[in-house]
Amino acid sequence: MSKYVFGVDIGGTTVKLGFFDVEGTLLDKWEIPTRTQDNGSYILPDIAKSIQEKMEEKQVDASEVAGVGVGAPGPIDSEGVVHKAVNLGWDTFSIKDTLEDILHVPVKAGNDANVAALGEMWKGGGQGSRNLIVVTLGTGVGGGIIVEGRVLTGAIGAGGEIGHIHVEDEEDECCGCGNKGCLEQYASATGITRLAVRKLAASDKESMLREGEVSAKTVFDAVKQNDALAIEVAEEFGKYLGDGLSVIAGVVNPETIVIGGGVSKAGEVLMDYIKPHFIKNVFHANRDVKFALATLGNDAGIYGSAKLVLEA
Incomplete structure (x- = not known):
């Protein structure tokens, strides 16, 4: 046995x-x-x-x-x-x-x-749910969609490629996949850094972010200190990710959305910027979706x- x-x-x-x-x-x-x-x-x-x-x-x-x-x-x-x-x-x-x-x-x-x-469904942040979306915000944006306890793989295993849904028409730079305007370009750790660098260049606002290294971590550290420019970056990040997740939720009707990856170490503050945009745009039947942080890490x-x- x-x-x-x-x-x-x-x-x-x-x-x-x-x-x-x-x-x-x-x-x-x-x-x-x-x-x-x-x-x-x-x-x-x-x-x-x-x-x-x-x-x-x-x-x-x-x-x-x-x-x-x-x-x-x-x-x-x-x-x-x-x-x-x-x-x-x-x-x-x-x-x-x-x-x-x-x-x-x-x-x-x-x-x-x-x-x-x-x-994460089995032993992590999604325990108790059999229908969930898991988003990993790291160097890129990865993801997995679980339907009735099983991974949605698709025809050749490319299902759940959340990072490469198109969210922005007005983008000149290419994503690693070769397309332009992918969610990964705005919601990954490198994407958040990119948004911050653009915002710093376009604005004269004082910000803690002008004092040292700019990264996803320093952006959300600054958000926790009520840094106005960092909050603008977080709002932009939250809009892209919240809008993207609302589209996916409309297709798969999850019980839970789990946020993981290195960026999730910022904690519950992420939800403050993601959930309002999600709730604003999602189909009404999905407004009660539970959001949770991943717990299993690596x-x-x-x-x-x-x-x-x-x-x-």
Whole structure:
């Protein structure tokens, strides 16, 4: 009988691994380097080797392992096939088949932001909800949409790409995806910095932000000190994100919207700027949606990857 499950979160520099029991208790976690040389051909064998070593250390037999869940950047379909992951050097191939051939245990794979959303639903800020939107505000804007407890993956795993919904026609600069006016350009950590730099250049207002480094953190630190210019930046950020989330809510009708990523460390003050714009524009049936901060931090991916296996 299966007692354990492994969750794997593949990042550009490190791979995070978690060893869980099937109830979702994290028994151990560790990291290994992500070796992206030779088109990322070392990554999955390195993961398999690390899991095998952990199984030996814990004296766990393959028959006791429900499976290994993997989250990775890039579109990954419901069959465990990744459709190119540029940051890892991967082309299109089956993560599921490759790892199963080495480990001889079941493998499930999904997009990293989607599985992080699953983790927050299972053991984080979205606990108790089976329909939710999870937005991760980091270097970019990631996201995952959970419908009736399952990740909305779409045709090739590109569902839930919240950061690349179009929110601004009057934009000259390109987003990393090649389009212009994506939500990521205004609501990510780099987007908030960009809004602040633009605002500082266009205004003569005194501001704490003129005194040192400008970042998402310093913007919201200044907001908490009632800095007028920083508040203008926060309002602009909140309008873009609140409006964007109101559109998504109109399509998927969530119970909860969970805000995570590095920017979420600013805390509840974020909600003061997001929620008014959301409520102003959202379809009336979605006005009572609960907003919550993510709680799992960097562990969301390993929790969600483990859940991917257990929900199968």
